[in-house]
Amino acid sequence: MHEQAPPGVGSPPVVRATLEQLVDRAAALVRPGARRILGITGAPGAGKSTLCAALLDALGERAALVGMDGFHYANAELARLGRVDRKGAPDTFDVDGYVALLRRLRTPPPVAVYAPVFDRALEEPIGSAVPVAPDTPLVLTEGNYLLLDEHGWSAVRPCLDEVWYLDVPPGVRERRLVRRRRSYGHEPEAAEAWVRTVDGRNGRTVETSRSRADLVVHRDVPEPPGDPSTRRTHDDDR
Numbered sequence: 001m002h003e004q005a006p007p008g009v010g011s012p013p014v015v016r017a018t019l020e021q022l023v024d025r026a027a028a029l030v031r032p033g034a035r036r037i038l039g040i041t042g043a044p045g046a047g048k049s050t051l052c053a054a055l056l057d058a059l060g061e062r063a064a065l066v067g068m069d070g071f072h073y074a075n076a077e078l079a080r081l082g083r084v085d086r087k088g089a090p091d092t093f094d095v096d097g098y099v100a101l102l103r104r105l106r107t108p109p110p111v112a113v114y115a116p117v118f119d120r121a122l123e124e125p126i127g128s129a130v131p132v133a134p135d136t137p138l139v140l141t142e143g144n145y146l147l148l149d150e151h152g153w154s155a156v157r158p159c160l161d162e163v164w165y166l167d168v169p170p171g172v173r174e175r176r177l178v179r180r181r182r183s184y185g186h187e188p189e190a191a192e193a194w195v196r197t198v199d200g201r202n203g204r205t206v207e208t209s210r211s212r213a214d215l216v217v218h219r220d221v222p223e224p225p226g227d228p229s230t231r232r233t234h235d236d237d238r
Contacts, residue, residue, distance in 0.1 A: 012165070014216040022051065022164075022217065023058040029161060030062050030137045035108055037159060040142040041213070042166035043203035044088070045173030045180075048142040051166065055140060064132045066105065068143025070116030071098040072125045087123075088202055090145050095152040102141065102159035108134040120180075144202060147209035157212065165213035173203065 017025075029036045040048045049067075056065050071094040078084045083092050104113050114128040132139060145153045146163055157163065178192055210216065 011211055012213045012216050014167070014218065016218045019051075019054055019058075023055060025215075026055050026138065026140075027059060027062070030059075032137065034137060035106060035139065036137065036161045037102065037105060037139045037141060039146040039156075039160040039163035040140065040166065041144065041146040041163060041206070041209070042168065043170075043173060043206040044144060044199045045176040045203075046166040046168045047176075048166055052140050052142045059138065062136070063138040063140055064130070064136045065140045065142070066101065066115040066130060066132065067117060068093070068098055068141060068146065069118035070125050070127075070129070071095070071101075072118055074124060088144075088199070090148060090151045090153060090202075090205060093145070095155070099152075099155045099159065102156065105132060105139050106159060108132070108136075110134055144206045145209070147212040148205070149209070162214045163212070164215045164217050165210050167210070167216050167218050170203070 026038055029038055040052055042048055052065050052067075056063055072087070073081070073083075073092050073094060075084065075087075078087055078092060083089070086092060101113070101115055112131040112133050115130040115132060116125050116127045117129040118125050141160070145151075146156050146160065147165070148154070148156075178188075182188060
């Protein structure tokens with residue numbers, strides 16, 4: 001893992017790391033008989049779900065994955081609040097519910113704790129979809145706003161043992177996000193407009209929290225070939 005000098009006093013270390021190196025760092029958090037929580041954050045399209053899937057595959061039964069996106073408000077509630085056109089913004093999530101789950105996970109009961117997921121095909125959260133066994137020593141959680149201070153998100157960071165920020169150039173992230181929206185049937189112009197406005201605004205908000213991470217990670221992930229209107233990849237996701 002190649003570590004660069006931080007850009008300023010109090011800034012997190014910046015590394016260019018292979019997957020194997022990140023797996024090793026995550027594995028080092030595992031403590032038999034204890035529960036640790038590792039947060040993975042970054043702007044939309046940074047590849048958070050890709051990295052979490054790879055870590056989960058490598059760590060096996062030592063880890064479980066709980067996503068922040070399972071706490072999206074339902075579409076009906078977004079409509080009631082007048083926030084449908086800002087879905088994914090910091091104030092469109094049940095932050096208190098997410099924090100309550102993280103606190104339960106930190107001190108696991110003798111039975112499984114169930115977490116929700118977000119179904120991108122339905123564009124809705126689904127409750128009680130992911131069981132986290134009481135003897136699972138490491139929980140991975142990923143999402144845009146793990147380090148944000150506003151809208152109640154400041155309660156998340158104390159629940160996490162370590163947080164990594166994935167740093168990816170905006171142009172790469174935007175291509176991934178457009179490809180993802182087109183893969184779910186959105187027309188090219190509509191997909192590009194959403195990414196430019198909604199995802200772009202949210203990404204700039206996430207970037208303000210970068211300095212609060214324990215580690216900033218640069219990863220070189222090759223862009224997938226093929227027709228962006230039909231191809232779906234983990235990299236397109238969050």
